[in-house]
Amino acid sequence: MYRPSEPDRQALRLETRFERPRSRGGSLLDFLPAAEPETDPEKPSAASPAPVAPVEPGRLRLSEYFPGLSLLGDLGVDDIVAWLRDGRRWIVMALVLCIGGALGYAMMATPRYTVYTDIVVDPANLNVVSDDVFMSNPQRDAQLLEVESRLRTLTSRNVLKRVIDKLRLTEDAEFVKPTPLSALFALFSSEDAKAGKELAAMRALSERVEARREERSFVVVLKVWSEEPAKAVMLADAIVSAFEAELFQSAAESAGRVAQNLNGRLDELRQSVTEAEKKVEEFRRANGLLSANGELVSNQLSSELNTQVLQAQQRFIQAETRYKQMSAAIAQGQTASASIFESADMTNLRQQYNALQQQIGSMQLTYGERHPRLAAARSERTTLEAAIRGEAQRIAERAKGDFDRERSALNALRAKASDEKSNVFTDNEAQVHLRDLEREARTKAAVYETHLARAQQITERQQIDTSNIRVISSAMPPESRSWPPRTIILLIAGAVFGLVGGVSMALALGLWRYVRGHQPAAG
Incomplete structure (x- = not known):
């Protein structure tokens, strides 16, 4: 291939400043618009050579080292093809080395x-x-x-x-x-x-x-x-x-x-509970606070005495009422007919009296008022009435004795209940402090029991696995290795890498020669 000399290239570039013919297979700058001609009369024309700046002694311009830098705009496809043709041995060598390296790695690499x-x-x-x-x-x-x-x-x-x-x-x-x-x-x-x-x-x-x-x-x-x-x-x-x-x-x-x-905490809690319970018992013993079924004995005794007082009071009222009724019946002479007088003798006497009354009534109708048998019957009636009054008097005396006895019992129970009530008040005041001690003991006991149950529960919890871990896909033996890839893939990758590396090296060497001013041989 013919390549013009450097002065011819300079003249060609000056001649084609205003129009760029497409030659040499097409330049990369042919697609740019041509520069407008300058019409300023004071400036030099495009055809006249540009003034050259004087070079200072001891300094060299970059164009003297790389004379081809100013010609980079004229690169074409033919230049690239020529560079690739001149560097084909590098391309082949890089391709062979990369393929060989890929094959060696495939044979020597540790499989995974x-x-x-x-x-x-x-x-x-x-x-x-x-x-x-x-x-x-x-x-x-x-x-x-x-x-x-x-x-x-x-x-x-x-x-x-x-x-x-x-x-x-x-x-x-x-x-x-x-x-x-x-x-x-x-x-x-x-x-x-x-x-x-x-x-x-x-x-x-x-x-x-x-x-x-x-x-x-x-x-x-x-x-x-x-x-x-x-x-x-x-x-x-x-x-x-x-x-x-x-x-x-x-x-x-x-x-x-x-x-x-x-x-470790349980021992302290156990000792604290024991001390609190001891305080409760010592205070209960010191104040005589005996309890049964969760209630103080003094309260129970006071309650029972109050019940007995009520019962005694009812008996007293009944005895008093009965005695008063008997006294009124005796004062009114109604001992024979009053139902308050109840006894076996009184019942027998009343039966005799009633039978005698019937006989007297019959005799009056039969014999008249002055019959001797009627007089005898009336005398017997008087005797029975006296016996009834005597029996009623004895019953009234017994009722009075019952009345006096019930009144004495009531007074005794009332006195005893009053004394026990004062004891109850004293025990209740002591029980206020006792309840405070019991409350403290119950609280400490509850804390101790909670810690004890929790410690036993956690001790058993150590033997139980509660983690929710499940394998949903177990590991299976792989059919092929994961690394390195298959040999054919490595060879293809090595070939591609070698080709790219060789072409890059050839182009780099061609570009270096071009900017240094070394031209390839004509083809």
Whole structure:
């Protein structure tokens, strides 16, 4: 390909200042509008050469180092094609190197097999105990924070330490890479070597474990990878089991601390309750406050005496009334007909009197008023009336004795009730302070019983796992490795990367030669 010399290019650029013909396959600046001609007579014309500024001694212009900088606007497709043709060996070399590197990486890279386990971490624990130690917050933000906290526990060192101990990963070459000097170090410091293996296994396992929570859900996805598919599944299952055990142990330890604090407090509460109850009994004994069925004996005795006084008063009133009625009947001479006089003798006498009265009435009708038999009957009637009056008098005397006895009993009961009432007032005043002491003792006893029941409940709570963790998708052995990708994909990626790198290198070298003024050979 013919390329004009530098002066010809300068003349061509000056001639085409006002119009730009499209040549050399089309320049990138051909699509720009041509500059307007200058009409100022005082300025030099476009055809006249521009004045050259004098160069100071000891200073060089940038165009002397890069003479092609002023010609960048004339770059065309032919130049780029020429650069690519001149740099084809770099393109081929980069392509071969990248493909070879991709093939080598595919053959030598350690394979990774990734498994996934979906776990539902419900922040609301199982409601096994009605009044549990741990409280659940119904607010969604708080529940999400609880899930995030448990998510951090899933990948914590405590859980990974359980997995390392269970699967003996310190003896697994995948997690603890043996070194030539490791056996020698083990001879001198076995403890340090063991700690170093545990630390190395912990770091290796933590790099292979990842957990994240699905958005807008309580589902946690556990991601575990290993160099063997079966080992990846075994690691995932061991991590889930260790996670459940860690949550249970954490809850049990928290409940144990609460129970321990409560048990330490129980001795003080028990002693306080005993002292309060002793004060109650000592005060009761000192003031003679005997109680039966929850009531003071003095109150019960006073109540019984009041009842007896009422009963005695009723008997007294009855005896008084009966005696007065008898006295009135005797004063009025109605002893024979008054029903108040009741006795066996009085009944017999009244029957005899009534029979004799009937005989007298018959005799009067039969014999007349002066018959001797009638007179004898009337004499017998007088005798019976005297006997009835005597019997009525004896009954009245007995009634008076009953009346006097009931009055004496009533007065005695009233005096006794009055004395007992003063005792009741004294006991009631003492009982005010006694109730205060009993109230204090009951309060302390209630607190003690609450703490005792709570301590026993929390002690039993340590043996119950209430964490609501469920595996909804167990880890399955993967069908293919997750890293590195398939060999064909690596080869394609290496080819694309090599091609892009080779073309970029060829274009960069061509551009460098162009701005330095080195022209490619004509084609």
